[in-house]
Amino acid sequence: MADMPGAEHQQAVRLDDLTTAGTLASGHTVREDWEHLHAADTPPPRGPVPGIQVDGYFPAAGKLNTHHGWDHDAQFVLRLPDTWNGKLLVTAAPGIRRQYATDRLIADDALAAGYAYAATDKGNSGLDFHTAGDHPGDALVDWTRRLRELAVAARVAVERHYGSAPERTYVVGISNGGYLARVQLERHPELYDGGVDWEGPLWRAQGPNLFSYLPAVLADYPRYRDGGDTEAHARLIEAGLPPGSEFLWEVHHQAYWDLTQRTYRAVFDPDHPGPGLPSTGVPFAGPGQPGSDAAYDYASRPAAVHDAVARVQLTGAIGKPLLSFHGTLDALLPIQLHSDAYAELVAAAGRGHLHRQYRIEGGNHVDGFCDLFPGRLRPLLPAYKAVFAALEDWVERGTEPPSSRTVAWGDEVDDSDIRTW
8 A cells, every 4th residue: 555665664554534533543643642742722633534554663773662562663654645735744753752743733734734744753762762872972863864764765655655756845843853854954955845843952062952051950940949049040041941931940840851951961971970870860869969960061071972962963054944933931942042043053054044933922842831821821833833834835836934033922823824923
């Protein structure tokens, strides 16, 4: 029915509905992959969308992805709707999630619009993703290779299945997937016609990167939370946390900051905790305690650590149109450090004419938080729909999108026309 070239293993099945309304019932998605990434009031998928789903994996040594009982990394999903619009959309999982992570946010609407859709687990995933590879930085280096691998194979698979090559190929992604959309358009622009970067992190050897602010956050947040230390609060804002995001800080401290710092730092600098301690250090250890990442000083770490980060750093030299958007209340990847700084990097590389950046007032990193804090956060999925529609207009009809701007909370986000902003 369909064939993904280069796959070590694959299985294809015809489904009555490729959207999550159908795949959840048929067992062809994994709810845990995409749970909590969307708000509870997200409209249901437009469907049904009948077609072919191909699940499989490319050759890989790792066994971190346990889906399907395969215990094999580099897993992918390819969906081929019967009614095809002639285009292909590819993406990669955000965070440390797996290949079905964007089924609800991205795949449902793409499939309803007739897109062929492909997603990868990035080659390594889960809490132990930092163990992938043999050298510092290998885990993240593999992400770029795996998304390119997916795009190349999916284009061939689409042509074999439909009898013609895709007229357009877009790369999109949220969080780590947004970073990879940037990377693909910097390093492999020949594969794509354009992309959307939804709150991607910035990696630069000299900073900004996660390690240039998260240790300070880990050191100062408990002082602010437990004692109302105003100087600690000022340092948190200076580190990059958005003013007005204080109501999000405790949940981020518990769920994101510590885990993110330790596991990603272990990718590039596994020796930091010291002899006898795991590479990921000690959870929630404070400054001065053994294995603490609250005391981590990236600037003073050996050159080899900076060289490892340089292997995955962004340059801003995109070769195809890219639309970026980011919530102003993102307390995990603060907008000024990750999105504003990337826009400056693109401009410095002389590619500003290919880029727009939209700052979405009131948006956070995960739309699921809208349910925890009703009325205080704005879901970003409607913004994604608007931005993607603008990318299509730009690439396919030559209609340039609006200039980079902040989208105020009161401005309606219409997923059919970004110009209403």
